[in-house]
Amino acid sequence: MSKITISSNLAVSDNGFLFLPSTGESFTLNPIGKLILTALKEGKEQKQVIDLITKEYDIDKSSAEKDLEDFISQLKNHKLIIEQ
Amino acid sequence: MDKKIYERPLIIKQQSGLMNKFGSSTINAPVTEIDRVPVKDIVEKFGSPVFAFSERKIRNNQREMFRIFKTRYPKVQFAWSYKTNYMNAICSIFHQEGSWAEVVSEFEYEKARQLGVEGEHIIFNGPAKTAAGLERAIKERAKIHIDHFDELYLLIELTEKLNLTADVAIRVNMDVGIYPKWDRFGFNYENGEADQALKRIVLNDKLNLIGLHTHIGTYIMSTEPYKIAATKLVVLANKLKENHNITLDYIDMGGGLPSKNTLKGQYLEAEQILPSYEQYAEAITSPFFNLTMPPNEFPTLIIESGRALIDDAGFLISSVIANKRLSDGRRAVIIDAGVNLMFTSFWFKHRVAPGQNAGSFTENSSLYGPLCMNIDCIREEIVLPALKKGELVVIMNVGSYSVTQWMQFISMRPNIVLVTEEEEAVLIRANENLEYLTSLEVVPEKLKTFTLH
Numbered sequence A: 001m002s003k004i005t006i007s008s009n010l011a012v013s014d015n016g017f018l019f020l021p022s023t024g025e026s027f028t029l030n031p032i033g034k035l036i037l038t039a040l041k042e043g044k045e046q047k048q049v050i051d052l053i054t055k056e057y058d059i060d061k062s063s064a065e066k067d068l069e070d071f072i073s074q075l076k077n078h079k080l081i082i083e084q
Numbered sequence B: 001m002d003k004k005i006y007e008r009p010l011i012i013k014q015q016s017g018l019m020n021k022f023g024s025s026t027i028n029a030p031v032t033e034i035d036r037v038p039v040k041d042i043v044e045k046f047g048s049p050v051f052a053f054s055e056r057k058i059r060n061n062q063r064e065m066f067r068i069f070k071t072r073y074p075k076v077q078f079a080w081s082y083k084t085n086y087m088n089a090i091c092s093i094f095h096q097e098g099s100w101a102e103v104v105s106e107f108e109y110e111k112a113r114q115l116g117v118e119g120e121h122i123i124f125n126g127p128a129k130t131a132a133g134l135e136r137a138i139k140e141r142a143k144i145h146i147d148h149f150d151e152l153y154l155l156i157e158l159t160e161k162l163n164l165t166a167d168v169a170i171r172v173n174m175d176v177g178i179y180p181k182w183d184r185f186g187f188n189y190e191n192g193e194a195d196q197a198l199k200r201i202v203l204n205d206k207l208n209l210i211g212l213h214t215h216i217g218t219y220i221m222s223t224e225p226y227k228i229a230a231t232k233l234v235v236l237a238n239k240l241k242e243n244h245n246i247t248l249d250y251i252d253m254g255g256g257l258p259s260k261n262t263l264k265g266q267y268l269e270a271e272q273i274l275p276s277y278e279q280y281a282e283a284i285t286s287p288f289f290n291l292t293m294p295p296n297e298f299p300t301l302i303i304e305s306g307r308a309l310i311d312d313a314g315f316l317i318s319s320v321i322a323n324k325r326l327s328d329g330r331r332a333v334i335i336d337a338g339v340n341l342m343f344t345s346f347w348f349k350h351r352v353a354p355g356q357n358a359g360s361f362t363e364n365s366s367l368y369g370p371l372c373m374n375i376d377c378i379r380e381e382i383v384l385p386a387l388k389k390g391e392l393v394v395i396m397n398v399g400s401y402s403v404t405q406w407m408q409f410i411s412m413r414p415n416i417v418l419v420t421e422e423e424e425a426v427l428i429r430a431n432e433n434l435e436y437l438t439s440l441e442v443v444p445e446k447l448k449t450f451t452l453h
Ligand SMILES: Cc1ncc(COP(=O)(O)O)c(C=O)c1O
Pocket: B081, B084, B102, B125, B215, B217, B218, B219, B254, B255, B256, B257, B304, B305, B306, B307, B308, B400
């Protein structure tokens, strides 16, 4: 797993709304999406994020990992991630 | 502490103001049960995928359609179009509701007979009747709808040979202002072919002319073509009365009424653009009041409606096999039911709903079947909630032309169940197995052994 960096001027509101001032684009996240994005922004490793999800939600590790990978590809697709 | 319910993480870009290419972004409410039988229970008992039909819905559809026509014209008879769905249990429901059988092949004819339908309640349509098939139909007094002159002459020959009379009608094709014209079937109205055929029949004392038939096409999206068709058949009926003093038993207007399915090229949902069944019935019945014979001699109106009566009573319950992301970022959901089970998905955008309560977050997706082919796409663009592997997807409006046109390809055809009025799911056709499939195969002796290295 590579280290993921989220651009620092990204802010997620409490209800999962995200606005990119640079492009004027806006997004909505579901609660798990919000949890992940916040954790990644704090600089957490993917492994830590998975632990966080499985502790709070009723899901096994391998499914959570698969979905996390998918979510990251969604973020890349929206150009919200700086890959290293 | 109980953990929270999980949903796949999602991020959705907001498209302000723009109508997106997925059409209406409303997703269908989850279908968690069919007539109060949980779809989950059906899958647990009968496997996935599985076709389920609602008996209640079928009966309601038939009763409602009968009422709509009967309130506009007093003599109405329905005939169930076997090709639309000829599962024995399904046909029997229609027969219990009083429908005759409308068949287009000897196999369908035999199926109706085995179910206990008498010949006189069978309408024998189709361009490919054989001499053997016609002989049987003559003997059993089925209503034979003659499709072309070769068939007419064959029928004359057979009635001579058997020294029996036959009850016949002719199928008439005509210009009703729509494309495609179904002029391949029957005798043409405009060029006088129909008149010629009728004259030939009237002159023959072994052919008993009892009706006129037309079927102008399927999924007809406006009412006017029906009005034109009924008007033309009424003209023929009046001429038969005036010129030959023949009183017809019936005028058969065929089927073709659309169901609530939306066509692929159609942007708006079917409900938003299609006329109501009342409007169709009005168009079909109003020309009948131009019949010139005394009212007690008015012919019965026969309706061979297929898809309109059963489409929304059929469900295909399937399970998510995998979620993938396509190279353009779109989500692909793979389910265990392919287009081989939904031939109709080549023309229709079948409605798809989650089979369990779903989160409110949705995503534009493509929905694929399990076949190893590119064409196995059920919906190219559809808004779906996040679905996990193993969760259920219910494809709706698959009651017509599904379990008659389905193909055995790569996998076996699955179970079909009926959700009865008593709210119980019962098997009406078992899933196929390897034994069933290979029972028809023959391997030549010299191919029975081989050695691989
Ligand atoms: C002669 C005839 N009658 C009735 C039908 C039923 O048509 P639909 O399902 O469009 O009502 C068909 C179907 O093509 C048909 O060929």
